[in-house]
Amino acid sequence: MDWLTRFANWSSRMTRAPSIAPIRLREALLAIGMTAALFLGSTRVYAIPPRDTHFANADNAALVVAGSKIYSEACSSCHGRRLQGQALWQLRDQYAGRRAPAHDSTGHTWQHSDEDIFHMTKFGRFAAAPPNAVSYMPAFEHDLKDREILAVVAFIKSRWPIGLRASQAMLNPRLEGMPKNIGHVSWTLPPNCTASIQSWQQNSR
Numbered sequence: 001m002d003w004l005t006r007f008a009n010w011s012s013r014m015t016r017a018p019s020i021a022p023i024r025l026r027e028a029l030l031a032i033g034m035t036a037a038l039f040l041g042s043t044r045v046y047a048i049p050p051r052d053t054h055f056a057n058a059d060n061a062a063l064v065v066a067g068s069k070i071y072s073e074a075c076s077s078c079h080g081r082r083l084q085g086q087a088l089w090q091l092r093d094q095y096a097g098r099r100a101p102a103h104d105s106t107g108h109t110w111q112h113s114d115e116d117i118f119h120m121t122k123f124g125r126f127a128a129a130p131p132n133a134v135s136y137m138p139a140f141e142h143d144l145k146d147r148e149i150l151a152v153v154a155f156i157k158s159r160w161p162i163g164l165r166a167s168q169a170m171l172n173p174r175l176e177g178m179p180k181n182i183g184h185v186s187w188t189l190p191p192n193c194t195a196s197i198q199s200w201q202q203n204s205r
Contacts, residue, residue, distance in 0.1 A: 054118040054146070055176045056153035058165065067155030070148050074140065079103050083159060098136045103156045110164045110190075113171040114153060121149045162187040 057063055072081070078100035079085055085102030103109045109117060112126075119127045124139035140149065157165060162179050167189050169177040 053113075053115045053173055054150060055114050055172065056118070056150040056157060058154045058157035058177065059180065060154060063151050063154045064158045065155075066148075067151035067153070067158075070144065071152045071155050074144065075152060083107075083156060097134070103159075105160055105164055105190075109156060110160055110168040111171075113168075114150075114177065115172075117153050117156075118146075118149055121152065122146070163189050 056067075071079075080100075080102070083102060083104040085104075085107060086099040089099040089101045091099075101107045101109070112120075116126055116128075119125075120137060121144075122139065122141050124137045125133065125135040129135070144152075157168065157177065160168070162182060162185060165177065165179050166182055166187065169175050169179075
């Protein structure tokens with residue numbers, strides 16, 4: 001059974017659980033499941049992202065512990081010990097973009113794939129950013145090994161509520177990072193998760 005089939009089955013189960021999500025969410029999940037089923041039955045070849053993309057496993061306890069230590073040493077001075085970001089990081093003024101954003105549920109890190117977060121951490125910019133785009137994020141290419149960066153990302157993801165983890169997993173190839181217990185606990189997607197669903201649909205084409 002491939003990942004699209006598993007996701008379609010999972011979406012179907014979610015829509016039959018009234019205590020888990022409101023009606024609109026159940027309808028959205030059902031629509032995603034139906035879309036996945038259409039993909040499965042189509043003769044068109046869809047481009048699946050390559051398997052060499054970076055993935056940070058937030059369910060790996062050892063990786064999360066290692067990431068916690070690295071984050072404390074290399075990241076917390078800017079992004080906060082509790083991932084809360086610098087004061088006034090959301091303020092749109094002449095210093096916008098210079099204050100380190102939050103990595104917890106109040107921030108926007110969960111709106112990016114693991115690969116994007118990895119690339120931003122390593123190179124100080126997103127891969128899709130224009131060459132002349134200004135970024136105040138320092139690059140850790142020469143300070144942290146790839147596995148250390150992934151450990152930090154895993155730690156950050158482990159601090160998110162299950163709804164955010166589910167939404168962020170939709171941005172990863174093959175829904176990597178989807179919480180294993182998602183069908184057994186109550187949760188809801190964040191209200192602004194539309195980008196995750198749209199990205200999942202686009203990446204599946």
